[in-house]
Amino acid sequence: MLRILICLVVFCCSLGPAWGEQSTPMSGDKWAVAYYEGGEYKDYKSEFLATIKSLMQRGWIEEKAIPKFDGDSTKELWSWLASSVKSDHLKFLKDGHYSADWSEETREKTRGALINRLSSGEEIDLLISMGTWAGKDTANSKHKVPTLVLSASDPLAAGIIKSVEDSGYSHVHATVDPHRFRRQVEIFHELVQFKKLGVAYENTLSGRSYAAIDDLEGLARDRGFELVSCFTESDISDKNRAEQSVVDCFESLSDSADAIYVTNQGGVNKNSIPKLVGVAILNKVPTFSQSGSDEVKYGFLFSLSRAAYKYLGDFHAKTIEQIIAGAQPGDIAQLFEEPPKIVINLKTAELVGFDPPLLLLGAADEIYREIYAPD
Numbered sequence: 360m361l362r363i364l365i366c367l368v369v370f371c372c373s374l375g376p377a378w379g380e381q382s383t384p385m386s387g388d389k390w391a392v393a394y395y396e397g398g399e400y401k402d403y404k405s406e407f408l409a410t411i412k413s414l415m416q417r418g419w420i421e422e423k424a425i426p427k428f429d430g431d432s433t434k435e436l437w438s439w440l441a442s443s444v445k446s447d448h449l450k451f452l453k454d455g456h457y458s459a460d461w462s463e464e465t466r467e468k469t470r471g472a473l474i475n476r477l478s479s480g481e482e483i484d485l486l487i488s489m490g491t492w493a494g495k496d497t498a499n500s501k502h503k504v505p506t507l508v509l510s511a512s513d514p515l516a517a518g519i520i521k522s523v524e525d526s527g528y529s530h531v532h533a534t535v536d537p538h539r540f541r542r543q544v545e546i547f548h549e550l551v552q553f554k555k556l557g558v559a560y561e562n563t564l565s566g567r568s569y570a571a572i573d574d575l576e577g578l579a580r581d582r583g584f585e586l587v588s589c590f591t592e593s594d595i596s597d598k599n600r601a602e603q604s605v606v607d608c609f610e611s612l613s614d615s616a617d618a619i620y621v622t623n624q625g626g627v628n629k630n631s632i633p634k635l636v637g638v639a640i641l642n643k644v645p646t647f648s649q650s651g652s653d654e655v656k657y658g659f660l661f662s663l664s665r666a667a668y669k670y671l672g673d674f675h676a677k678t679i680e681q682i683i684a685g686a687q688p689g690d691i692a693q694l695f696e697e698p699p700k701i702v703i704n705l706k707t708a709e710l711v712g713f714d715p716p717l718l719l720l721g722a723a724d725e726i727y728r729e730i731y732a733p734d
Contacts (some may be wrong), residue, residue, distance in 0.1 A: 368602040389450040397492025398461035399431040409672025420446040457660035462596045470496045477502035482677035497532045517568040540571035542599035547647040555585045557616030562591035565669040570622035587616040588633045593624035601626035613642035621648045629733035632657045643711045652702040658730040660707045664700040698723030
């Protein structure tokens with residue numbers, strides 16, 4: 360554990376400024392922007408908000424206070440951008456927000472309508488594809504509109520891009536951190552020394568991608584622990600069913616594993632997290648949130664901080680900036696490695712019987728001392 364904690368401290372202290380000077384924009388009309396997501400999800404809204412804030416700070420859109428929009432929907436935020444924010448360079452299309460609402464039927468219709476619009480050359484100059492569903496639907500040769508794939512858990516494993524270095528299309532860019540989830544579980548294992556790691560996920564190509572199952576299986580072999588799987592339902596329109604499937608898996612994994620890696624999926628949300636935390640605490644099972652610090656605030660034991668998504672937002676804003684300046688999306692570096700900053704909930708640690716060493720507390724970027732109810 361000492362080795363990892365020292366690496367964390369060195370990495371975080373050596374982190375320099377995110378970007379250099381602002382690029383010079385091309386002359387011409389404003390870039391008309393559209394947005395597509397598989398459905399509502401907390402990370403999508405957080406990452407998009409961080410991107411908008413960075414664009415404001417860098418001078419690409421008017422800097423003003425962003426209203427608080429409840430829930431995980433991005434539709435109201437998009438409407439506000441389209442109607443209330445000024446920019447000399449970007450135009451957020453009023454009819455440019457698309458969502459499949461986690462319905463395969465809606466997805467098919469939405470994908471068809473969007474691809475037709477993109478391929479017709481009508482109005483859209485830049486597309487933000489948020490998440491794995493959206494990335495898989497739009498990273499293709501059916502259109503040539505510059506497309507940024509954001510918040511896809513593993514765009515390489517999901518088949519969205521050809522490689523870390525090459526998306527496979529000149530008009531497509533997908534942010535990728537191929538070792539992010541492996542780093543998380545390596546740290547979790549150093550801290551807890553579990554012998555059986557429980558993981559709940561939807562047993563589909565997308566579900567395995569969200570949960571980084573290939574990485575987990577490889578790491579389990581390398582480190583000699585057992586991976587205990589439980590299958591859930593995730594990308595479905597029935598949120599209650601998705602949530603209950605994860606709760607059921609937590610109850611099962613609490614009996615069969617000595618730690619749980621909490622993966623990104625539709626059934627892990629503000630409504631279900633208190634139930635999931637309760638199951639883990641009742642059975643004294645340490646947990647690690649794949650998502651980030653908010654879920655630790657709500658009661659999971661560990662995660663790596665996403666620094667309020669600032670670094671991701673800066674990366675996406677810089678990518679948009681380069682495209683406006685004339686770069687092809689496929690020529691822009693896709694690799695983004697998040698700073699590994701530990702988050703811990705000390706109240707949860709007390710309740711599950713984990714005694715955090717002083718070195719861990721010294722290296723932690725965020726420390727919560729209570730379990731908070733989701734906002």
